[in-house]
Amino acid sequence: MLCIAHHKLQLTVIPYSPDRQQWLQRGGAGSTQLQVLRMGLQAACVVLLIAVCSGVDRRAVNEDAIEAAITLYRSHLSKHIVPAWNQTGHMLHIKSLDEKAGLASPSKKRRLSTDENYSSASSGLVKDLKKVYKHIACTVRLQLTLTERLELLIRKVPLDDQQILMLTNGSLIGLEIDCGAPKLGTFAKDSPPPPQQLQLACVNLVSSAFRTYPSHRDTILEDVFPLMLRLPTGKKSLRALGVNYGSASSPTTLAALNATLVDVTNTQPNIQTITYLILSCIQACVVRPVLDTSDDSPQGQIVSGLKACRAVSEVFVSQLLKRCSRTKDGALEYRPILANIVEDLLQLTLIPQFPAAELVLVCISQRLNQELSAASSSAKTKSHFPPEPTFLTIAFDILGKVMAYQARVLATSRSKPLAIATTIENEPTILQNEVHEVHLACHCGDTRADALMIQCDHCRTASHCSCVGVAPDDIPEEWFCDGCRLGRIALRERRQLGVEAATGIVDEVFTYRHSFLSRLSHRIGVAELVDATQFHLSRWVDEIERNSRSTIDQQATFRQLVQELLTRWEAPVGALGPGTDSLTEEGSSRITLHLLARTSPLCLSFRHQVSLILKLMADESVPMLRKLAVKTIEKV
Ligand SMILES: [Zn+2]
Numbered sequence: 001m002l003c004i005a006h007h008k009l010q011l012t013v014i015p016y017s018p019d020r021q022q023w024l025q026r027g028g029a030g031s032t033q034l035q036v037l038r039m040g041l042q043a044a045c046v047v048l049l050i051a052v053c054s055g056v057d058r059r060a061v062n063e064d065a066i067e068a069a070i071t072l073y074r075s076h077l078s079k080h081i082v083p084a085w086n087q088t089g090h091m092l093h094i095k096s097l098d099e100k101a102g103l104a105s106p107s108k109k110r111r112l113s114t115d116e117n118y119s120s121a122s123s124g125l126v127k128d129l130k131k132v133y134k135h136i137a138c139t140v141r142l143q144l145t146l147t148e149r150l151e152l153l154i155r156k157v158p159l160d161d162q163q164i165l166m167l168t169n170g171s172l173i174g175l176e177i178d179c180g181a182p183k184l185g186t187f188a189k190d191s192p193p194p195p196q197q198l199q200l201a202c203v204n205l206v207s208s209a210f211r212t213y214p215s216h217r218d219t220i221l222e223d224v225f226p227l228m229l230r231l232p233t234g235k236k237s238l239r240a241l242g243v244n245y246g247s248a249s250s251p252t253t254l255a256a257l258n259a260t261l262v263d264v265t266n267t268q269p270n271i272q273t274i275t276y277l278i279l280s281c282i283q284a285c286v287v288r289p290v291l292d293t294s295d296d297s298p299q300g301q302i303v304s305g306l307k308a309c310r311a312v313s314e315v316f317v318s319q320l321l322k323r324c325s326r327t328k329d330g331a332l333e334y335r336p337i338l339a340n341i342v343e344d345l346l347q348l349t350l351i352p353q354f355p356a357a358e359l360v361l362v363c364i365s366q367r368l369n370q371e372l373s374a375a376s377s378s379a380k381t382k383s384h385f386p387p388e389p390t391f392l393t394i395a396f397d398i399l400g401k402v403m404a405y406q407a408r409v410l411a412t413s414r415s416k417p418l419a420i421a422t423t424i425e426n427e428p429t430i431l432q433n434e435v436h437e438v439h440l441a442c443h444c445g446d447t448r449a450d451a452l453m454i455q456c457d458h459c460r461t462a463s464h465c466s467c468v469g470v471a472p473d474d475i476p477e478e479w480f481c482d483g484c485r486l487g488r489i490a491l492r493e494r495r496q497l498g499v500e501a502a503t504g505i506v507d508e509v510f511t512y513r514h515s516f517l518s519r520l521s522h523r524i525g526v527a528e529l530v531d532a533t534q535f536h537l538s539r540w541v542d543e544i545e546r547n548s549r550s551t552i553d554q555q556a557t558f559r560q561l562v563q564e565l566l567t568r569w570e571a572p573v574g575a576l577g578p579g580t581d582s583l584t585e586e587g588s589s590r591i592t593l594h595l596l597a598r599t600s601p602l603c604l605s606f607r608h609q610v611s612l613i614l615k616l617m618a619d620e621s622v623p624m625l626r627k628l629a630v631k632t633i634e635k636v
Pocket residue numbers: 442443444445446463464467
């Protein structure tokens with residue numbers, strides 16, 4: 001505990017003096033300071049471990065110690081780790097010292113490369129500073145542990161407002177770490193580099209606070225905007241976070257499918273950490289849908305579990321667009337940020353781990369539509385001054401990208417149908433001359449019959465082994481094609497609900513959803529997927545609720561279904577349907593696509609979106625809007 005008291009420790013710029021050689025050596029002042037820092041971090045980890053243990057008497061945990069741990073966490077991250085990793089801060093300080101010195105020697109006025117930036121006097125200092133940075137880089141792992149423990153603390157122990165805001169605000173600084181910067185020291189190659197892990201841990205901490213303390217959500221969101229301006233923007237640093245398809249049941253197939261849908265100019269399958277942060281926070285707001293019986297209808301109605309997610313995403317989008325549409329005050333800086341975020345969102349829409357990506361995109365395009373309509377009508381009445389032309393260009397550009405994506409999703413989903421077998425209740429088809437006449441119906445569309453094939457035990461159609469992921473040396477006794485597997489799910493659900501009641505409920509989309517969620521809930525290492533899974537579950541409940549409004553007499557069945565789904569809420573992992581419900585790789589990526597194309601407001605709004613742009617094209621009063629609209633349509 002004593003060590004934590006040293007949290008005020010700061011590694012300031014070392015004064016240039018002859019004895020700086022000894023500063024880092026054993027027994028030197030710097031070495032002692034680093035030692036204290038390391039011990040402080042360790043002590044903080046221990047204190048927090050005790051604090052989050054269940055059953056520990058609250059008195060065993062000193063409030064001051066927790067306070068000190070939070071302060072240490074924050075200051076170590078902002079004052080040491082970020083400047084050391086990005087090689088800024090102290091370095092810049094030296095540079096400015098140099099520039100002062102440079103005034104005396106006019107010959108050195110023009111400096112080109114960074115190496116030449118330092119005069120000979122300070123170049124030694126820079127070298128020494130780099131040594132210190134190496135030592136600091138070694139504390140990243142300790143900081144990572146500390147971050148994870150603080151995240152547990154947020155979830156398990158009630159904290160006061162100031163502590164929460166200190167923690168979230170401090171963690172956001174972690175996103176400033178430039179992960180594309182040259183690495184300090186060597187790390188294992190197989191895992192993501194420690195600074196990246198640290199960033200993800202910071203995001204986790206913020207989203208935990210978001211989940212646990214709804215009253216602070218607006219304040220935390222407010223903090224995100226200034227952060228956006230401080231993020232590293234270098235080519236390598238901007239999108240440092242690799243897109244993870246781990247949540248998908250068929251990572252490679254889905255990645256390939258996604259690549260055909262997303263604009264191919266963006267070859268790097270990476271996203272920005274800030275996008276990840278925003279989506280994590282929105283997904284953290286999902287709550288269990290509840291039955292509200294307070295209104296007039298006797299059955300009451302289900303309150304969506306996504307209400308808060310929508311609200312947060314609305315706030316975020318409107319704040320961001322407000323900043324972008326300003327005529328001054330940093331609008332120029334925010335516009336590329338908006339464009340970058342939209343690009344990331346398009347990459348993520350199909351990935352099961354990020355259901356909020358679609359939600360945010362819908363928000364953005366709705367808002368932009370409003371802005372454009374307003375621009376066209378305001379120009380007509382001449383009551384307002386017209387909005388900034390460059391902002392309109394950006395707005396049209398983004399809408400064009402979104403529409404192009406919508407169009408590709410719809411077209412691809414049409415070209416990759418997935419029919420659900422309806423004859424599954426009947427006996428398997430018996431073909432007389434089975435051996436001679438194999439009906440090849442592989443999803444690849446290729447009719448080559450010389451490859452190794454496998455036959456569905458129900459409908460008797462055959463598929464190429466290589467296309468459905470069956471290894472030639474491991475052919476299962478019983479195998480069903482995707483259509484028949486979906487048919488089996490539909491049949492089982494229909495029987496469970498009672499065949500008569502199920503008509504109108506267990507339809508194609510229902511069966512797709514069932515298969516999708518059961519596959520998602522069987523993923524390994526899914527702890528971080530709980531939010532996403534609950535998000536999908538909530539979306540499904542909303543869908544059932546919407547359907548139930550059209551058929552009043554069946555409401556009881558709908559309610560029963562919702563109740564049943566919600567029993568899976570607490571443990572959404574590995575709980576929905578048997579593992580045999582899963583489809584082949586190709587089948588499950590198609591399901592993901594079809595669900596997006598057929599149920600998502602993003603794709604359902606496509607027609608409306610096109611007609612709106614066409615209307616703007618027809619608008620004679622604003623020639624610029626017209627020109628931009630034509631350009632946008634061309635992209636689709
Ligand atoms: Zn095939």
